[in-house]
Amino acid sequence: MSSKIRIGTRDSELATWQAKQVQSKLKEFGFEAELFFVKSEGDLDLTTPLTEMGGKGVFTKALDDALLENRIDIAVHSFKDLPTENPLPLTVSAVMEREDPRDALVAPKGVDFLEDESSKAIIATSSNRRKAQWLHRYPNHEITNIRGNVNTRLRKVNENGWNGAIFAAAGLKRIGLDNNISVYLDWMVPAPAQGAMAVMIREEDQKMLEITSQLNHKETAICTGIERELLNEMEAGCSAPVGAFAEIVDGDVHLSAIALKIDGSLQYDIEVSAPVHTAKGLGREAGRKLLDMGASEIVADLRS
Numbered sequence: 001m002s003s004k005i006r007i008g009t010r011d012s013e014l015a016t017w018q019a020k021q022v023q024s025k026l027k028e029f030g031f032e033a034e035l036f037f038v039k040s041e042g043d044l045d046l047t048t049p050l051t052e053m054g055g056k057g058v059f060t061k062a063l064d065d066a067l068l069e070n071r072i073d074i075a076v077h078s079f080k081d082l083p084t085e086n087p088l089p090l091t092v093s094a095v096m097e098r099e100d101p102r103d104a105l106v107a108p109k110g111v112d113f114l115e116d117e118s119s120k121a122i123i124a125t126s127s128n129r130r131k132a133q134w135l136h137r138y139p140n141h142e143i144t145n146i147r148g149n150v151n152t153r154l155r156k157v158n159e160n161g162w163n164g165a166i167f168a169a170a171g172l173k174r175i176g177l178d179n180n181i182s183v184y185l186d187w188m189v190p191a192p193a194q195g196a197m198a199v200m201i202r203e204e205d206q207k208m209l210e211i212t213s214q215l216n217h218k219e220t221a222i223c224t225g226i227e228r229e230l231l232n233e234m235e236a237g238c239s240a241p242v243g244a245f246a247e248i249v250d251g252d253v254h255l256s257a258i259a260l261k262i263d264g265s266l267q268y269d270i271e272v273s274a275p276v277h278t279a280k281g282l283g284r285e286a287g288r289k290l291l292d293m294g295a296s297e298i299v300a301d302l303r304s
């Protein structure tokens, strides 16, 4: 390569960290890259709840456009923010090794309220998946919306007097803010592909395909692929109250998934496994089963 590879990223601290991670991995393989910052609709409008913004692709469109218009060669995304259907001539050429997939609670005033059955705590999140799972476990609590990047949300939870806010542990860890975590929510099923980063390129760009496929982390790609299959099978977008997490243990893929009514009053869950070499389709199968169990009504509810 004569010129530097152009990496496009959103300009939040987390997105920048992630893009730099790709930049330094590329360097290990002998390729120089530079960062280009692209603003997205999701970043500019911080007042509209995400669930009302047309959901799909609010964070990805600006980077998609930059790729399609050949202003950048690579876009780095949090994989969980990418819609499972992509009609554009763009493709994910690598999935980077997954960081901690868990959700975590930041509770500035402490976590004693979690023990008190009758507490009317206020928890901030704008994720339907987090809201539904939280209310299922803590029906007395109230959920309030919170928008903004990780730094903004941390500031808001410290200023607003809420009992807590829910974050992806990965996001906080990456930018060195995980000291704010009060408790890891091991019981909560994460979003499909949470904690993983995706490298996106133009489909026809053979050169970038060759270069970036070296960054692919096979186990992460397999697991997140299965989680996203499930989301796709359920025809649920990233704003759906659906969680899925797959991991490989001793050669087997284990998938846990959950679908809930947004108010937490109803929950369907499933656990399935298969040997890694036959695991393709496991997510689809589990998604289908969840729909058959009754989750189809929840998803249909959301689409109408």
Ligand SMILES: NCc1[nH]cc(CCC(=O)O)c1CC(=O)O
Binding pocket: 078, 079, 080, 081, 150, 166, 167, 168, 170, 171, 193, 194, 195, 196, 197
């Ligand atoms: N929806 C925003 C978003 N997209 C990716 C992350 C964190 C990093 C990750 O999950 O990979 C976050 C923040 C959060 O959920 O708290």
